[in-house]
Amino acid sequence: MKILITGAGGFIGGHLTKKLLQEGHTVTAVDKKNSIEWYQLHNDAHNITSDVSIANNCDALTKTMDRVYNLSANMGGMGFIENNKADCMMTVLINTNLIDAARKNGVESYLYTSSACVYNAGKQSSADVTALKEEDAYPAQSEDGYGWEKLFSERMCRHFMEDYGIKTHVARYHNVYGPYGTYKGGREKAPAAIIRKVIEAKLSGNHEIEVWGDGEQTRSFMYIDDCVRGTWELSNSTLHTPVNIGSAELVTINQLVSIAEDIAGIKVKRNYNLDAPQGVRGRNSDNTLFRSTFGWEPSITLTDGMEKTYEWIYNRMTDDPMGWKKK
Numbered sequence: 001m002k003i004l005i006t007g008a009g010g011f012i013g014g015h016l017t018k019k020l021l022q023e024g025h026t027v028t029a030v031d032k033k034n035s036i037e038w039y040q041l042h043n044d045a046h047n048i049t050s051d052v053s054i055a056n057n058c059d060a061l062t063k064t065m066d067r068v069y070n071l072s073a074n075m076g077g078m079g080f081i082e083n084n085k086a087d088c089m090m091t092v093l094i095n096t097n098l099i100d101a102a103r104k105n106g107v108e109s110y111l112y113t114s115s116a117c118v119y120n121a122g123k124q125s126s127a128d129v130t131a132l133k134e135e136d137a138y139p140a141q142s143e144d145g146y147g148w149e150k151l152f153s154e155r156m157c158r159h160f161m162e163d164y165g166i167k168t169h170v171a172r173y174h175n176v177y178g179p180y181g182t183y184k185g186g187r188e189k190a191p192a193a194i195i196r197k198v199i200e201a202k203l204s205g206n207h208e209i210e211v212w213g214d215g216e217q218t219r220s221f222m223y224i225d226d227c228v229r230g231t232w233e234l235s236n237s238t239l240h241t242p243v244n245i246g247s248a249e250l251v252t253i254n255q256l257v258s259i260a261e262d263i264a265g266i267k268v269k270r271n272y273n274l275d276a277p278q279g280v281r282g283r284n285s286d287n288t289l290f291r292s293t294f295g296w297e298p299s300i301t302l303t304d305g306m307e308k309t310y311e312w313i314y315n316r317m318t319d320d321p322m323g324w325k326k327k
Helices: 011-022 055-062 085-090 092-103 146-164 190-204 224-235 253-264 288-294 301-318
Strands: 001-004 026-031 046-049 066-070 109-115 168-172 210-212 218-220 243-245 250-252 269-272
Touching: 001 055, 011 026, 011 046, 046 288, 055 066, 055 092, 055 190, 066 085, 066 092, 066 224, 085 146, 092 109, 092 146, 146 168, 168 224, 190 210, 190 253, 190 301, 210 218, 210 253, 218 301, 224 243, 224 288, 253 301
Parallel strands: 001 026, 001 066, 026 046, 066 109, 109 168, 168 243, 210 269
Antiparallel strands: 218 250
């Protein structure tokens, strides 16, 4: 097939591009960033720098395509999305223009990557959270900014399928992490941020780190290999309603720090910043729909995934000894 991947220069996009090339497809990989800034650059793909928030660019890119995987978004970890709500909302231009161009150009199927941030905040007020089912996105009370844009775009996919017949798939990702991702600069998510802080403590000899919140907030974290497999299988399925793709292994942020400590072979003093962005108190993925549809669920353990991610980040930081100090 001829496949377009937007956001291909990002973390998940780079891994998904690799997967689709391995499957033997012709892949056009697109990102707004110049290719020298991409996390992974696959020479077997057609690599293009283009802004897919612009309608004309979307029209040109979707011509002759069989499938579109939309992974483009202005996003990051909790520190970014809580402080850049307007920028996150502007991502709506990407999905709006891209799916409309896909429809006009006869694209067979369109996969949109959504987020667990669409879920009703009132159902995530306890660390001992009940795992979220797909229907828990309603009544709507999404993460302000980023979550509302994702929920709106989910609805757009639904109505484009109903009204125009383009097959749409919606993946609700839960906290994806792994190698070849952001680990510094303000957009990193919790696993990479914690790993970086612990490595900084190890390299500097100052065994103290800052932890956002009291450390007792809970999350589940999905390793990138499970994410890519789930995305690929979803895109080949007849499931057209939003579905969770996430791990059900619930941990506290303090437990996440402990895993990083064990990998590093050090203990750190945890300085809790109660004024830092924390998001909801607890969030976990109910995988009933995914498991009943595909016969498996994301199962790479957090310890195994963190070990691989730690090794990659550590190598990056020590190959560029001063790079870990750059903001």
